[in-house]
Amino acid sequence: MDEIIFFLQSRKKGPAPRKQSRGRKNSGALQLRKIFNNMVLGFERPASLFGKSRATSSLFRQGWFSLKRRSLASLLLLAAFSLPVAAQVSFEGSDPSIRPQDDLFRFANGAWINKTSIPNDKSSYGTFTILDEQADRDVRVLLEEAAKHPEKSRDSQLIGNFYASLMDLKTLDRLGTRPLKKELARIDSLGNLEEVVRLMGEFQQIHVSSPIAVVVSADDKNPLINAVIWGQSGLGMPDRDYYLKKGDKAEDLRKAYVDYLTTLSRSSGTSKADARKVMAFETKLAAIQWPKADLRDPLKTYNFSERKNWTKDYGAFPWDRFADGAGMPESSGAIVNEPSYFKGLVKLASDTPMGTWKAYLRYRLLDAYASNLSKDFREAQFRFYEQKLQGVTSMQPRWKTAVGQVGDKVGEAIGVRYVAKRFSSDSKQRVAKLVDNLLAAYREDLESLEWMTPATRKAALEKLGKIRVKVGYPEHWRGYQGLSISRDAAVANELRTNRFLYQRDMREAGKAVDLTRWGMTPQTVNAYYNPVGNEIVFPAAILQPPFFDPKADDAFNYGAIGAVIGHEITHGFDDQGRHYDADGRLRDWWTAADEKAFMGRADRLVTQYGAYEPLPGERVNGRFTLGENIADLGGVTMALKAYQRSLGEKKAPILDGLSGNQRFFLAFARTWRIKKRPAALSRQLVSDPHSPGQYRTNGVVVNVEGFYDAFSLKAGDRLYKAPEERVHIW
């Protein structure tokens, strides 16, 4: 199961997995700079155990007191007669012993953090995981219904059978690796590098990672046409750093990885000695790969190479064999993300003995399908990727795995039903209206931005004006015509579906991009900006409390979903997005002076976040997280502006003793509520472009003037920054 790559491949093709939670491959490096960087959050897992807790009057009281210190009598009066919905949502879980001026994140979430323990099958728990869990439960009902009555429709058959096959652990245990017999035999029969490389290409079609990942996606320089993109890939651990970092902790993880590979050997009846050989090979691969921060550069990663030039550009290698195996059209060239890596790979490939290649491909294959092989494989995979890498203590119930996988593979067939049950056209309209208001605030901001010259401003305004907005669910469902799923063969279903999805994409190489496609399913609790489409996308599942509540007051909705909307819009103008023009074309539309001004401001944000050290000796990578941090800052700034615009001449009402702006910030901080295991946090710091939740709150507001006003910050407050030190970009 190669979740990230599938996710990324899905960017342009509608159904995508609803979470890339485990994201255990680094193959995601390819196109990482696109959607993955542009989501509102990265590695999140669904949650269990806790439902959404209701506000208690005591918490409400404490929260209220911490701000206003009114008399109990007047408080109770308020509570009894005028407690609005929004206030319940905002105050629940807040910690009145913390001053918002010192730590807004803890103020809004401290009581919840203190009383909550992370469920055993989770690496983290918070707002997103709770909603994810809710969506999982909703989807489970749909799938079980479909599994009971597959005869009802073609889609019922598809998702019902898939789900049933994944739940049938007895069959999985009985079959062991037999469903992969053909693929394993192919590996055994390999005799030379040409054959190895061809199989690497073929394995792309069944989502088995190898040193080159293939994606079909809009061409950055010709955004209406799909192109084939090649990127570095093929590591079993989440990032090259895991192979190259020094220190006991890193050594310990590497040892655990070798143990994992050894278990795969034992369970599949091959030599244990292979594990060390493959570890050495992957380490060499890691050494020539680009660091993740470099992958965020859309200019450096755009290197189109025609087929006839592959050998000239990158060295002698059976390129055609690879392209054939990967099913690329004969006329197709490739956009190569990391040229120096491809040159290095050519050399490494010819230096690698056949025995190592075979062992390597065998591990990649077994690992890709381990979650649907027999128990020993499933448990080994859990022990390494979940327990060791993320600190999770027990395996999630099988139904969650099955829900996740059906969603990953044929999620759109679920989405149709999910939307019918859980999303109203009224919500769609209200959110669309909020988006309009955010865009209007943005327009005002761009028109008056002090550091931008007229030429760049004009292009920026044009880009803003052309942003395509998608809310809730796709206009057109793509469907899965031609795919058949049987009830009793999970791995066969997975193989067939992977191939189906891959080939469907590959057929679009060189053809027009379908602008109605979605890169996430409606049941995904997330949102994204797609730079090549210049579009912002908000799936139905994020359009619910605590992000959006049609009954809540405006301050709440602007602070929560408004900041998410602003975040996605800002991605169009972050350090990556700014390289794309109004039509999504990778093109420089900035004057040198504007670029310099932008970079100067961005660099200060790099320094600010780079100083955060959530674990001893482990800091946030300010460069790698820059795009997200810019988006977070722009998102809140614009949402606040939009909220204030919406008030017009009116003054915001005081509710529960809180001003409108205070409620805005409380609602914002509430959305980033999260608790994470140290191992998972450590992993996030290495491989997730999003900063940890506390910095997505506190790291943002320290730069927002409205926050200083809302809570009357003074020098000496922990979140106080001198005016000249505050970073303003958008």
Ligand SMILES: [Zn+2]
């Ligand atoms: Zn983002």
